[in-house]
Amino acid sequence: MDFIFCPICHKQISITAHSCPHCGHPIDEKDKTELKQTAKNVEKIVKRKESMFKFGCFMVILTIVLVGGAFATGNLREVNFIAVAVIFFIGLSLMGAN
Numbered sequence: 001m002d003f004i005f006c007p008i009c010h011k012q013i014s015i016t017a018h019s020c021p022h023c024g025h026p027i028d029e030k031d032k033t034e035l036k037q038t039a040k041n042v043e044k045i046v047k048r049k050e051s052m053f054k055f056g057c058f059m060v061i062l063t064i065v066l067v068g069g070a071f072a073t074g075n076l077r078e079v080n081f082i083a084v085a086v087i088f089f090i091g092l093s094l095m096g097a098n
Contacts, residue, residue, distance in 0.1 A: 004035035005042075052094045059091025 003012045006020040006027070015036060019026045027035070066084050 002036065002039075004032060004039050007031065007035065056091045056094030056096075059087055059094065063088040063091065 002015040004015055004027075005011065006013055006023060006025055008025040009020060009023040011020070011022045013020050013022070013027070015032060017027060063084055066087075
């Protein structure tokens with residue numbers, strides 16, 4: 001079932017509703033079309049933020065693996081800590097972009 005958001009109280013309502021069950025605001029067909037498009041835009045934004053968060057988590061985990069591998073093998077000279085720090089902070093910033 002498709003949902004839209006009431007333009008007055010911003011709560012989720014059914015696309016088939018003729019008025020908002022929460023605040024009673026009447027919803028006409030013109031409003032339904034606009035609100036349905038808005039709901040689709042919100043869904044796209046949420047999906048994009050979720051994918052950015054997942055990528056940020058991947059970057060942080062990659063950093064942990066790189067540093068952990070360097071410590072485990074004793075090859076600390078081979079690790080470019082500046083590059084690792086950049087990867088780590090990019091990952092953190094993407095995770096916090098929500």
